[in-house]
Amino acid sequence: MSTISKKICLIGDFGVGKTSLIRRFIDRQFSDRYLSTVGVKISRKIIEQPELGRSGKRELQLLMWDIEGSTKFKSIAPSYLQGAKGAIIVGDVTRQETLIAMPDHARNFLAINPQGSVTLALNKSDLVEAEKLPRLLQLVQVPHEARILATYTTSAKSGQDVDRIFQTLADNLLEQHELPV
């Protein structure tokens, strides 16, 4: 048994909760304090995949590149995205402009990694009423994009759908890996 490593990126505008999602996923913790990420922060987590894999490879090591959020003045450095197999594009449901930016982030990522897989996270779902969410979901529709696996409303605070979004991506990465080249 050996461990396969994959690089994934968390992309989105500043302050949407990328770092918080990773923290929730790895440490099961959340903090209200906002410490903006500078450059890149890399975290890793090993995901057991007992049911998957023909060749007995059952461990996936996710290397998560938490990339500093884009601002009006600074976009995301493309070289940080290179070599990633997957991405979680994050938006903040309380800031509409961050949701509108999500399809762009997805396109940028896929331009650099055409074989990559993408999931979308509408984060901070704990801050809006549940009935508003469907409308917000519409904002981030990326038409006919086969590489977009799923869209979730997540909350780093409550933990809603956090594991699920990472798991969906991880499953897909392993699937892709197992595919005969």
Add this chain to the structure above:
Amino acid sequence: MAQLEDTSAAPAAFSKPVEAPIERFLDLLADLQIMPRPKDLEQNTDGEKVPPQSPQQFEYADRTADVAEVSPDITQAVEFSSPPDASLSTVEFSLLPDANATVDRASDASVIEILEFFESLAAPQSALPDVEKMFVDTNCAPIRPLNPPILGDSEQKRLESKPELGGWGASAKLHANLQTLSEANIENLDDRPSLDYRLISDSVENSGSAIVLSATAPNSLTPSASDDPTVAVEHLIELLQELLLGSELAEVRESTLVLERKLEILQHQIYEPEELLNLLMPIIANLLSRKVEVSRDEICQTLVPIIDEVIQKSIKRDGHAMSMALASVIPAAISQQIREAPAEIAKAIAPEMGAAIKQQIVLERDAMVDALYPVIGDTISKYLAEAIRAINEKVANTLSMEGIQRKIRAKVQGVSEAELIFREAMPFTIQAIFLIHKSSGLVIAEVQRSDGQQLESEMVAGMLTAIRSFANDCIVQPGHTSELAEIDYSNSKIILEVAGYCYLAVVAQGELPQRLIAKIRQALGQIIQRYSSPIESFDGDPDTIPESLHPILRHLMEEGQPNSPTAAKSSYGALVSIGLVALGLILIPWGIYQYRYGADRRLETQVAMALASAPDLAFYPITPKVNQKTLKLTGQVPNEHLRQRAAQVATMNTPGLTLNNRVVAMEMSQDQSQAAAEVRRIAAIMNQMTGVAISTRYTAGRVTVEGTVSRMVDATRITQSLEQVPGVRSVSSTLKFQPFRIETRFYFNIASAEIVPLDRGYKIQQIKSFLDQNPEKSLQIIGHSSPASSPLETQTIALQRARTVEATLLKLGVDPLRLKVSGTTDLPTGVEVAHPLWLSRCVEFVPIAIANQSPSKMPK
């Protein structure tokens, strides 16, 4: 530009005669979009349309719209009043506020309104005579259509170039209403457009206020005009007449003046802060006290913005009391803040930390050292102790095997031995090697030291990759390809060796020797050569990388380990024998060389002696040179016979050597006098050199040289040059070596040029005898003064000092031509700034050769 094109198009329109002035007027109104153009009037008699406003005008209006919100009005007004042809323009457009006028005062709306009122009175007044004339002329003068108004170039520029217009604000309204419109229109009827549109800035200058462009007009005009044009014109005329004949004009003017004065006083009170304060003071205090009673909250809110000032003031007034009041809360406040926002506190005090620590060290050095010692003292002393011990060892065995080895290495590598010692004292260790996928930052292969702390390879690799990307994106300039090669942190470093799809990161401690860096490159080269395709397609699965790649890294790792003590001991014997062999290899050839060299030299001396003792050859410079098995003779002799003779003498003394006779036989039948002249010439040249004073004698191929030189090399050079003169067979020299310096110096008192009595006898005599002994020398007498010891120490005094010495020498009968004087405030030779000042108050002597050497001066 566009404006100019317009002008060229306009005249055609001007010249069109138009019958009905009223129609024209209506057209005008329509053009200005103030009222709809009646359909039947849309075309004039020629069937030609009145040129509509050109796009350029709109453009212009747009532009000015940025300048101020009132600008569209200005534009309109300008259009109306512009004469048809820019060249006819006498219209003055002092639209702009006086340069000195403070524009912001215009924001006082009431002031402006009053002014506007004045304006409205004044403007028509000045325009009246012309208006009258125009009416008279209306019947006979050809009526001109309103053309697209053209701004005179200068006006336009002024309008555009004065963004201060914005300062007029909303209050400075420019009413381009019907009145202006009508005036302008009327004016257009006239050949001499002379409507004075100067804005009356003089009258309001004192109040420093702005100017309003136009007069206010009765509102009634607009609707009636649009209803019935004829009525409008009649109305207009009525109005004008009313204004013209108005008897109250004088009264109005008077009241204007009164108002103005009052206004001034008011303004003064408002704008002079002192005056205003005086007015308000009593009320405010009252107000405040009442307000506090009524609503504390509100007062709080109003005070918040100035509370800091209040605190500052009260600190100034009674700092002590303030400190007392605050003292008790400060510690609690700080700890609270540290708990809540440690970063902020850190940020606030960080800049001062350095200074504070320094201060503390000054105050209580020992306490500070004690406080820090546990943290850094230990580390440093341990580190230093280790380093020093290592260096001691290295120095101790300088003469050992290792020492010799190092000497050789130092030579070979071109670095100092000390550096090598230092490098050896600071051993390097490779801690880990990673082969990293360049784009994803995933680890392809790795080795780490088993004993050390294990690095999280994936994290290290990821971060390194990110740093590389960052450096390439942000630091490397576009178009340049450079690579991050090394990351240094304290004693450790990471060396990055980058290839196409991967790079090697070597984490090492200490100074990595060049040899190892070469090894790293070599290893990477090997890896790429063999495994480039699995590396390129690496996708995080280590199994896709062939097992055979790993030994390359492991091997590199081993190369990078320091020789552990045990390893060194076991290999000591080997080292010694290797060293001995190396030494032998070096020493044996060297010994042989030394031996041979010695033998050769011996043979050479032998031959030279033989040649010198052969009477016929003794005068000729023949040099024997022995190299292994050949004897080479070089030199000059006067004839072939002597050349053969030299060969004979040489071979006799060195049997077994091959002779290479390079002696040249030169006919020396030159004129003797020619040779003598050449010898003199050379002597003269030589005498130009400092310290050289020689004389020569030539007789029948022999030269005798006498005199002194200050440098030994000069003596050799002189002899050599003379020997080379054709016709000179031998040179005998009795040259004396005399270093040419006169140490004697005269020292002076401050600001004095008098030789101290003690120096008058012995010292002067020394100089005199030097001149006597060296008749071919002159003396440069250099006076020095020392401005540092007194302002009186000038260059003049320096020169005077030299002169005094000169005079004393002259009295002793020295040829004045042999003495030169100069004075300087520079330091004397050998004296430095740090030396006592009296050393600089002196006269020094520099012997110089007499430039023009005449035979009379040559000693016989």
